[in-house]
Amino acid sequence: MGIESMKQLNIWITGASSGIGKACALTLAGAGHHVLASARSQDALAELAEEAQGLNGSVSTLPCDVTDVASITRCVEWISDRWTGLDVVIPNAGIGYFDPLENAKIEEWHAMVDVNVTGVLNTLHATLPLLLASKGHVVNIGSLAARQVFPNSGIYCATKHAVLAISESLRTEFKGQLAVTTLNPGAVNTPFIDRTTNDELRANYRPQFDVGMTPEYVAEAALFAVESRGRGIVSELTIRPDTRD
Numbered sequence: 650m651g652i653e654s655m656k657q658l659n660i661w662i663t664g665a666s667s668g669i670g671k672a673c674a675l676t677l678a679g680a681g682h683h684v685l686a687s688a689r690s691q692d693a694l695a696e697l698a699e700e701a702q703g704l705n706g707s708v709s710t711l712p713c714d715v716t717d718v719a720s721i722t723r724c725v726e727w728i729s730d731r732w733t734g735l736d737v738v739i740p741n742a743g744i745g746y747f748d749p750l751e752n753a754k755i756e757e758w759h760a761m762v763d764v765n766v767t768g769v770l771n772t773l774h775a776t777l778p779l780l781l782a783s784k785g786h787v788v789n790i791g792s793l794a795a796r797q798v799f800p801n802s803g804i805y806c807a808t809k810h811a812v813l814a815i816s817e818s819l820r821t822e823f824k825g826q827l828a829v830t831t832l833n834p835g836a837v838n839t840p841f842i843d844r845t846t847n848d849e850l851r852a853n854y855r856p857q858f859d860v861g862m863t864p865e866y867v868a869e870a871a872l873f874a875v876e877s878r879g880r881g882i883v884s885e886l887t888i889r890p891d892t893r894d
């Protein structure tokens with residue numbers, strides 16, 4: 650659906666300083682929508698704002714740590730002050746630390762739960778009133794790990810199973826009031842795996858991500874989902890790297 654026939658949507662994306670979130674910001678603004686892009690890294694947000702100059706829509710940026718409710722509240726206040734409503738939220742901020750369970754560091758487990766689950770819940774709890782008012786759309790970022798459990802990333806998989814359950818819960822309880830999409834990508838070539846502190850695993854996994862999908866491909870799926878209004882709802886979409894070559 651082109652911009653001629655599509656309303657300009659107001660969209661908040663968390664974790665938009667890098668990878669999939671950044672690609673979503675640029676792709677959605679490129680399609681004419683208004684994006685609030687947030688993350689912790691202010692330098693990276695400034696670069697994003699620069700890159701977004703001249704697009705059909707707009708990218709505004711605001712620092713936000715999704716584990717901090719006060720920080721989330723500041724973003725929602727920004728939205729309420731500047732926009733007539735919020736149409737779409739993409740709680741994309743997420744991290745993964747890969748390690749076998751027997752080596753695991755409890756602070757890495759806590760960090761994954763804090764960002765991937767509590768961060769998503771903080772974002773959704775704060776935005777639900779606005780989204781219900783607009784009959785809006787939640788686009789959660791799951792993963793193949795939302796449906797499968799892989800070795801060396803069991804707790805990451807647990808957090809993504811939780812994201813999918815949260816999506817299904819919203820879809821069930823807000824039927825007819827909200828659209829809910831879960832995007833489940835396989836490997837995407839972003840800095841995601843570089844956070845892993847197990848040097849051997851990080852080096853072993855990096856090539857799989859190098860040949861993964863581009864973040865822009867996932868962003869195109871997000872665009873397709875948010876522009877589907879009135880035609881149907883993409884409730885869950887699995888996107889895998891093309892391994893035919």
Ligand SMILES: NC(=O)c1ccc[n+]([C@@H]2O[C@H](COP(=O)([O-])OP(=O)(O)OC[C@H]3O[C@@H](n4cnc5c(N)ncnc54)[C@H](OP(=O)(O)O)[C@@H]3O)[C@@H](O)[C@H]2O)c1
Pocket residue numbers: 663664665666667668669670687688689690691693713714715716741742743744745764768790791792793833834835836837838839840841842858861864
């Ligand atoms: N890459 C993959 O293969 C893949 C596959 C399936 C699903 N996913 C999911 O896709 C999402 C994005 O990952 P990515 O691959 O794009 O990784 P990425 O490039 O590392 O991006 C992660 C983003 O999350 C932000 N972030 C981390 N902690 C945060 C916090 N406490 N508060 C706010 N923002 C925070 C980071 O920004 P700051 O550090 O600036 O805050 C960054 O913008 C995640 O939910 C991930 O689980 C990734």
